[in-house]
Amino acid sequence: MIEVxxxxxxxxxxxxxxxxxxxxxxxxxxxLLGPNGAGKSTTLRILYTAFRPDSxxxxxxxxxxTVDKLAVRTSIGVLTHGAGIYERLTxxxxxxxxxxxxxxxxxxxxxRVDELAELLDMNxxxxxxxxxxxxxQKTKVALARALVHKPRNVLLDEPTNGLDIMATRGLREVIQxxxxxxxxxxxxxxxxQEVAALCDEIVIIANGTVAASGSPDSLRQETNxxxxxxxxxxxxxxxxxxx
Amino acid sequence: MxxxxxxxxxxxxxxxxxxxxxxARDRRTLxxxxxxxxxxxxxxxxxxxxxxxxxxxxxxxxxxxxVKLPVIGAEYAPNLMTWLRQNNIxxxxxPDDPEASISQGEHRVILLISENYPEAFRKGTTAPLxxxxxxxxxxxxxxxYSTVRNAINAYSGQISSLRLMARGVNPExxxxxxxxxxxxxxxxxxxxxxxTMMPYLMIMFIMAGxxxxxxxxxAGEREKGSLEPLLTQPVKRHIVLLAKLGATVVFSSxxxxxxxxxxxxxxxxxxxxLISISVSLGSILKxxxxxxxxxxxxxxxxxxxxxxxxxYKEAQSYLGMVMMIxxxxxxxxxxxxxxxxxxxMWIPALSQGMIIIETLKGEHIPMNLxxxxxxxxxxxxxxxxxxxxxxxxxxxxxx
Numbered sequence: 001m002i003e004v005x006x007x008x009x010x011x012x013x014x015x016x017x018x019x020x021x022x023x024x025x026x027x028x029x030x031x032l033l034g035p036n037g038a039g040k041s042t043t044l045r046i047l048y049t050a051f052r053p054d055s056x057x058x059x060x061x062x063x064x065x066t067v068d069k070l071a072v073r074t075s076i077g078v079l080t081h082g083a084g085i086y087e088r089l090t091x092x093x094x095x096x097x098x099x100x101x102x103x104x105x106x107x108x109x110x111x112r113v114d115e116l117a118e119l120l121d122m123n124x125x126x127x128x129x130x131x132x133x134x135x136x137q138k139t140k141v142a143l144a145r146a147l148v149h150k151p152r153n154v155l156l157d158e159p160t161n162g163l164d165i166m167a168t169r170g171l172r173e174v175i176q177x178x179x180x181x182x183x184x185x186x187x188x189x190x191x192x193q194e195v196a197a198l199c200d201e202i203v204i205i206a207n208g209t210v211a212a213s214g215s216p217d218s219l220r221q222e223t224n225x226x227x228x229x230x231x232x233x234x235x236x237x238x239x240x241x242x243x
Numbered sequence: 244m245x246x247x248x249x250x251x252x253x254x255x256x257x258x259x260x261x262x263x264x265x266x267a268r269d270r271r272t273l274x275x276x277x278x279x280x281x282x283x284x285x286x287x288x289x290x291x292x293x294x295x296x297x298x299x300x301x302x303x304x305x306x307x308x309x310v311k312l313p314v315i316g317a318e319y320a321p322n323l324m325t326w327l328r329q330n331n332i333x334x335x336x337x338p339d340d341p342e343a344s345i346s347q348g349e350h351r352v353i354l355l356i357s358e359n360y361p362e363a364f365r366k367g368t369t370a371p372l373x374x375x376x377x378x379x380x381x382x383x384x385x386x387x388y389s390t391v392r393n394a395i396n397a398y399s400g401q402i403s404s405l406r407l408m409a410r411g412v413n414p415e416x417x418x419x420x421x422x423x424x425x426x427x428x429x430x431x432x433x434x435x436x437x438x439t440m441m442p443y444l445m446i447m448f449i450m451a452g453x454x455x456x457x458x459x460x461x462a463g464e465r466e467k468g469s470l471e472p473l474l475t476q477p478v479k480r481h482i483v484l485l486a487k488l489g490a491t492v493v494f495s496s497x498x499x500x501x502x503x504x505x506x507x508x509x510x511x512x513x514x515x516x517l518i519s520i521s522v523s524l525g526s527i528l529k530x531x532x533x534x535x536x537x538x539x540x541x542x543x544x545x546x547x548x549x550x551x552x553x554x555y556k557e558a559q560s561y562l563g564m565v566m567m568i569x570x571x572x573x574x575x576x577x578x579x580x581x582x583x584x585x586x587x588m589w590i591p592a593l594s595q596g597m598i599i600i601e602t603l604k605g606e607h608i609p610m611n612l613x614x615x616x617x618x619x620x621x622x623x624x625x626x627x628x629x630x631x632x633x634x635x636x637x638x639x640x641x642x
Contacts, residue, residue, distance in 0.1 A: 048475045051638050073477040074249075080475070084468030088268040089261070100257040101476040103249040129268075145472065 001026050001184055002047065002153060007056035009042055016042040018208040019056070024186045024201065026152070029179050031195035032188040034205035035236065040188035041081055043205070044157050047186075048078045060153055074102060077151035079159050083142035087131040091122060094130060095144045102149035109148075116144040119177070121170060136167035143174065154178055156187035160194060172198055196228050206236040254478040255486045262490035266456045272494060275455070279448045279498050284505035286444075290437060291509070310387045313337035313344075316356035320364075323356075323398060330394040345375050352376045352388045354395075367406060438603055439577045442596030443570055445502055449534070450541050450566045452498025453491040457545035460487040462558035471641050484546070484635045488628060491542040499534060503527045526602045533598045533613055536620035540591055541569060543627035550634045576600070588612045589619040 002024040009016045017039035024030035032040045045051045047058055049069045058065045065072050085094045092113055099109045117126045120140045125133065130141060139159065146154065156175075160168045175198060178185050189195050195202055196216060203213040212219060212235035216228055225231040266272045315337040317324050324334055338344040341353040355373035363370040372395065376388045404414035464470040474480065510522040548565050552558040572593035581587050583601060588594040594616035601608050634640065 045641075050471060050474060050641055070477045070479070073475055076475070078472060078475045080468070080471040082468045083472055084464075084470075086261075086265055086469060087467075088265050093261075093264075097257070097261050098472070098476060101249075101254060101478055103253070103477075142472070 001061055002030075002186055003057075003059040004043065004047070005057040005059075007043060007046060007058060008054045009046060009051060010054055015208050017205075020205065020208070020210055021056075022203045022210055022213055024153075024184050026184045027179060027182045028200040029175060029185045029187070029198050030201040030203060031199035032186065032203050032205055033192065033195045033232065034188075034190065034211075036190055038205045039208040040190075040205055041157055044155055044186070044188055048076055048080075048155055049073055074149070075151055076153045076155055077146035077149065079139075079142055079146045079154075079156040081157040082161070083139070085130050085133075085138055085141045085145070088129060090129050091126045091133075091137075091141045091144075092117075094141050095148050098145045099148040104149060112148055112150075113144070116147060120144055120174060135162040136164060139163060139167065139171070143171070147178075151183075153184045154186070156185070158189060159187055160189065160191065168194075192229060192232055204232060204235045211235045211237070249477055251479065251482050255482050255489070258478070258483060258486035259489045259493075262456065262460055262487055263493055266459065266490065266494060269455060269459070271455045272452075275451050276494075276498050276501055279452065280501040280505050283444065283448065283502050284509035287506060287509040288512075290440075294437060309333040310390050311335050311350075312352060312354055312387075312391055313341070313350055314354045314356065315341060316358065316360070319356045319358060319360045323395075326398045327391075327394055330390075330397075332391060332394060341375050345377055348377075351380065352391050354391065438600045439580070441506075441603060442576065442592075442599045443573050445499065445534070445599060446537070446541070446569050446573065446592060446595070447566065448502045449495050449499050449538055450545065450569065453495035453538075453542045453545060454562055454566070456487075456491045456494050457542065457549045458555060458558040458562065460490065461546060461549040462552045463555045465553075465640070466555050474641070480635050481632045484550075484632050485628070488542055488546050488631070491546060492538055495538045495542050496531075496535060499538060500531060503531055522603065526605075530599055530602055533602075533617060534595050536617045536624060537569075537591055537595045539624035540620050540627060543624045543631060544568070547627050547631040547634065550631050550640065572596070583608050583612050585612070585615065588615045591616075591620040591623050595620070 004020055004022050007017055007020045020039065020043050022030075032043065034040050042051065046053050047060065047065060049065050049072055052066055060072050061075050063072050063075070085091075086097070089097065095113050095116065096109060099105075099112065104112065113126075117123050120143060122137075122140050122144065125137055130138065133141070139162070143156075143159070146156075159171055159175075163171065172194075175185055175187070179200075187198075199216070201213070201215060202219060204211045204219075212222060212231075214222065219231050219235070220226065220228060223231040223234045225234055309331045311333050312327065313335050314324070317334060327334060337353055338349065341350075341355065344350050345353060353375045355375060357371055357373070360370045360372070374388070374392065374395075380388075403417070407414045407417065461470075464473070473483065504527070507522050507524075507527050544565060545562055548561050549558045552561055569592040572590050573596045575581065575593065576596050581593075581597070583594070583597045588597070594612075598608060598613060598616060
């Protein structure tokens with residue numbers, strides 16, 4: 001479970017986020033939706049302990065991300081923005097490396113990698129070196145790497161970026177399965193249809209604050225718009241930056 | 244939810260192992276190391292061979308064998324011939340076409356005495372002689388020509404003195420200055436010059452061996468976007484940095500070991516009589532161990548700079564300059580050749596340079612001086628690594 005309370009973060013004079021609050025429950029998919037530069041990535045980066053917030057609180061499974069960093073990191077799986085993988089290692093070695101960093105080893109790790117290769121349909125390239133992988137293949141490796149230690153909370157920053165339709169469908173299926181297995185899934189996107197199709201809860205972020213949040217139905221009701229797209233636009237206040 | 248106990252040490256080992264495997268598959272790293280084991284001995288081989296050959300032949304030419312001088316018209320100048328023979332020059336029969344034989348390299352120098360020579364000599368005017376040689380020839384082959392020339396000049400000087408004395412003039416009147424030169428250069432001094440290059444080359448190779456890894460694991464990793472996922476793993480950042488530094492040290496020291504092995508091989512298969520350099524397994528090990536702290540310092544410096552830069556390209560151009568820094572103290576070795584003492588053995592790079600030179604010369608360096616060198620370099624390495632860790636802990640490392 002993820003709880004965010006009034007998070008603020010500045011980069012010099014630029015206010016990246018200015019009081020973001022929301023929560024993401026276990027067994028649900030929560031989407032952070034907003035235009036580019038709205039503060040989605042900064043929020044996620046604070047959650048996965050890369051940045052320190054200037055003020056506010058962020059808790060993952062009731063652990064403060066600024067205090068209990070290492071424990072928080074063991075309980076999250078992260079797909080960072082534009083996640084890079086090691087080109088001179090095979091897909092399997094890439095995934096194993098992160099598994100080992102989580103203290104896994106031997107048979108347990110091998111079985112987990114096989115399991116993920118099956119789940120993400122990676123068997124064609126699992127033993128190949130990553131140099132020359134397609135964007136879809138790279139994202140799968142990065143996702144497998146994020147999930148190798150069976151994290152309860154999964155944070156995905158723009159996971160469908162650069163993926164073709166088939167890969168996107170595959171990813172949606174994986175996210176759905178994570179939800180069914182009781183994980184807390186939080187992902188950011190600026191693609192409205194994607195969020196609409198997947199999410200149980202939507203948090204709309206604009207200009208560093210939460211413009212609206214709730215289930216797709218409640219958002220439609222709140223804004224008095226029958227169409228979800230119109231509801232988004234109304235909540236954000238402009239059409240800029242959305243696809 | 245899985246809770247596993249993850250020790251710092253096992254994280255360090257996991258990252259170090261991965262970086263070593265990753266970079267062992269990198270062609271650039273392997274090329275650098277391959278070059279160090281092949282080029283370095285060849286370089287030494289070539290240099291030593293040339294030095295050895297020069298010294299030997301010079302000695303032979305000057306001291307032992309008579310210079311063979313073909314002379315045309317020897318019958319016109321019997322006194323000169325006697326003089327030349329006394330000066331260790333052997334008069335031999337000249338070929339039919341002297342110029343052709345010189346240009347074809349059969350002879351280096353031929354003396355031509357014209358039939359006017361006795362006439363001019365008797366009258367007391369300047370008698371003409373002709374020396375045929377090829378001025379494009381340099382180096383040792385030139386020695387024959389200059390020996391002959393010097394002998395003839397000496398003869399000429401003697402005759403002119405006699406002529407002046409016959410006319411009641413002191414010969415010194417026409418010789419206002421006499422230069423006395425003395426060359427004290429010995430073969431040992433030559434090998435000394437050669438030795439001052441060794442530390443320079445070794446330190447360059449130490450730096451080059453770890454450079455790509457230093458860039459790849461910091462600036463490179465950030466550029467490829469794999470640093471952020473790595474830093475969200477349950478590993479402290481200083482452990483991440485120390486593991487990467489460790490991997491850099493592994494490759495740097497491996498390169499040093501290869502260079503030293505190359506050096507040992509070059510000396511083993513090289514018949515070097517004139518240059519006294521001792522290379523044994525013991526001295527190789529001694530140099531390796533004494534240089535290890537410098538390897539740490541050099542790698543820490545490179546990791547520090549590479550952590551500071553934003554991209555691979557930037558890191559590469561900065562490191563190109565940084566690689567020069569450790570060679571600066573070594574410059575003084577070529578100019579002032581200092582003796583190891585407490586006042587200079589604390590200087591990293593310079594102290595290792597002196598240890599390399601003295602050990603190769605087969606001279607003893609007190610253990611306490613080696614200790615000073617190692618401790619000071621380790622201290623520097625620690626300070627540099629500390630700064631690198633501080634840089635790594637900033638949020639800006641993620642760009």
